[in-house]
Structures are given as structure tokens and as C-alpha cells.
Amino acid sequence: MEHRSSILRIESFYSSYLENRRDLFVYLPPSYDLDQGRRYPVLYMHDGQNIFHPAFNGYSWHVHTTIDRLVEGGVIEEIIVVGIANMGMERSNEFTHDLEGVRYQDDKVDIRPLGHIYEKFLIEEVKPYMDRIFRTKPEAEHTALMGSSRGGQVTYHIGLRRPDVFSKLGIISPYLYYVDPVTLEEFPQYHTFESKQPISRIWIDLGSSEGLLIMEKHVREAAEKLAALGYEADNELCYLYAPGAAHVEKDWAARLASPLIHFYGHQSAARAVTLQGDDEVGLVGAKSRLNPIVEMENGLQMTLLRADYQVANPEILDIKADGTLVPKCVGETTITVQYRGVRASRTIRVIPETPEHVILDLNVYVPTGLPENVRMYAWFPLTDAGQGTYKTRLRLPLHTELVFQVTRTDGRIEVDCNGNTIEHNYKASADGTVDIHVVRWSS
DSSP states (O other): OOOOOEEEEEEEEEETTTTEEEEEEEEEOTTTTTOTTOOBOEEEEESGGGTSSOOTTSOOOOHHHHHHHHHHTTSBOOOEEEEEOOOGGGHHHHTOOOOTTOOGGGSSSOOOOOHHHHHHIIIIIIHHHHHHHSOBOOSGGGEEEEEEEHHHHHHHHHHHHOTTTOSEEEEEEEOOEEEOTTTOOEEEOSOOOOSOOSOSEEEEEEETTBTTTSOHHHHHHHHHHHHHHTOOBTTTEEEEEETTOOSSHHHHHHTTHHHHHHHHBOOOOEEEEEEESOSEEEEESSOOBOEEEEEETTSOEEEOSSOEEEESOTTTEEEOTTSBEEEOSSEEEEEEEEETTEEEEEEEEEEEEOOSEEEEEEEEEOOSOOOTTOOEEESEEOEEEETTEEEEEEEEETTOEEEEOEEETTSOBEEOTTSOBOOEEEEOSSSEEEEEEOOEEOO
């Protein structure tokens, strides 16, 4: 008889700390009913309604599918997963801690920080219940925490505050800064910890197409601070800058296997390495950092925080161990990265100057008949220019990548003739104009 994993739903779990109710979702591995004496590590995940089932946008993490595949292939051990549903409009409040350095007063929405209370809810109400009802391994060494966006922010804070409870942290596309889209002023939303904690595994990542919402320099800054505390880069602390990935569940699902393997798998040999990044860097202007992504035999993919580089002509440019390019004179040279017997190369051109920012004029043309009280967005708010035309002018850091949809405040989205949502891709490489002609809206 074939044994399969299962997903249970615990409805209306009450929190006396937060004075609200929410659903909990529990994944049980294939052997759970078969081996009654066995106990399992537990992964707790925020935004639980999206991890097994589709979110409002139709996408899901499909956590159960990824775990089943990895378990069946013998890549990771069996685990229990607990998904804690968010509370909708209260999500931003519950996921924000009032800590030094967290400028929640300057966030894009009004925040009433409840992070400390949410932390108590998770540790003193949810976890004891799960340890009592299910056959868990309750010790910190067997307990992990994971979340994305603001869920990544709260994972970072809870995990580093309570290493007595969680020893493995999955910090996915964490919301660490609010960047004003008009002024580009940056407001930090996370606390800097001063000492290393007994955490065995940290995973922190982002995608290259998350725009101003999640920027590489901010997530890398947090990773470098953790490395400076003593978490061993590329071992205890793993980082990934995923090319082309946007801020959406389907892209988090696509790279979920890597943190799971980091937490619950075994070390393996390197299969390949690729050297991602921009091919040009200016003597003056925007800085540039290469992105060496190694793939292991077990399927784990990570960006090397510390890599062994060789430059064919060091008179043209140099490169730091963190991948930052240091141009010296105009010219062209090749950089090679090596890791555990695999290598990759990339040719880099040094030019006199690159801009720090580019100007994007975005024009959206829509069918007539739009209700007067409906506003338009294309990642950023659009201004009504009349006669079905909506516009905005953006000043974006060079190399910023966006994946966005044209949306309306009444919930309708631009779709194609088959009703499929249309996604637009943009990379800030030079000043320019993007024209979008909307033909159809979702029903």
C-alpha cells in the first residue's frame, strides 16, 4: 500500500495574546501514520494560507509537492510543516518588531508594531500545541522558521531573538527597507544584531526582478552583517540572488528546494557554477557585483558569498572576494570563478562611465469606459492624462529589474485574449519609454 503525505487544516486557532483566530495548516510526511513511534523535525512557515494552496493571485508555494519530491528522491529527511495563516490587514502589524533601527514610522503603510506579541503567539501558543498534538522533535536543533517578504523580516527578527526555539531560518525575499519610489530615500526596517547566536543554518535570498521593493544591496547588506558576526559564509549561511525571479509565490516555490536541502539534506559535491552579472562597468558611476551561482549534485543552488576569482588582465580591473568589480582603466578582460573543482568565466568591459540612475517614461493606454473612481497601477501609481492614457515618470537605479502587471483598484488586471494575466518585464539599462496598450481586462 502506497503511503502519501497529507495536509490537515486546524480552523480558528485562538490566540489569547493577539485576541484573534486564524487557521493553521499542517503537512504530515508519508511515514507519519505508518511509523507510530517516529518523531519529526518541524518547519514553521508564515502566510500559511499560501504555502499549500493558491493565494489571491492564483499562485502557491506548493510546499508539499517540493517536499514530497525531495523525500522520494532521498535528498532530505521527512519533516512536518506548520503553516500559520496571516490576518490580512493585520499582517504588516504582526510581522513588524519595534526594535532599534526599525523605522516602521517611515514605512509605506501605517504600522502598529505587534511583532513581539506575534512572536509570543508563535512560541508560546502555536508551538506548544503542535508539540502536544503531533509527534514532533521539539528541540531547537530540529525546529525551523521560514517566511517571505514581511514574513522574511519577521523570521529574521524572531529567529535571531529566539535561537533557543529556532535553529534554522529561511529568510526569503525579506522586506528590509522601504524605498520611496519618488525620492528613492531608503528607510531601514530591520534591526542589526551584535553577536552570533547558536543557529546552525541560515538561508537568505531574493530575486533580481523584485524592483525597489526588495533590492539586492539591502539583502546582501544583511547577509554580510550575519557573516561578520561569524556565521560561516556558504556553509552555515547560504545566500541566493536568483536571476529573473520576481516577488511572487511561484518564484519562491521555484527555489524552495534549496533552503529545504540546506536545512534537511546532506552536503554534496558541486555540479556546476555560472557567473551571472552585467557585462559592463564604468570607471565612474554605478557599482557592479558579479553573481556566481553554484549548483550542487543534490540540487541546491546558492550564490557564493565568498569566491575564488582570477582576472586575466588585472591592469583593467580587480574583483573583491564578494564579487564587487573594481575597474581601473578602459578595456576588456575575462574573470574566472572556481569552486570545488568547477569553474566559469565571463568577459567584462570597462567603459568610461555608467549612469547611477535612468529615467523611465511609462505610458499605459486603456479601453474607454473606465469608472471615474478607479485608479491605475503598473507597479507604481499612474496619473490620468485623459482620453484613456495613464502615465508616470520614474527615476530608477541602474540595473533595476521589474516584473509587473497593469492593475486597477477595483481588482481587474490586464489579460490576453485567453484570459491569462499579462506580465511586463523591464530592466533599467538606459533612459527610455515603455508604451503598454491594454486590450482586455479580467472579468
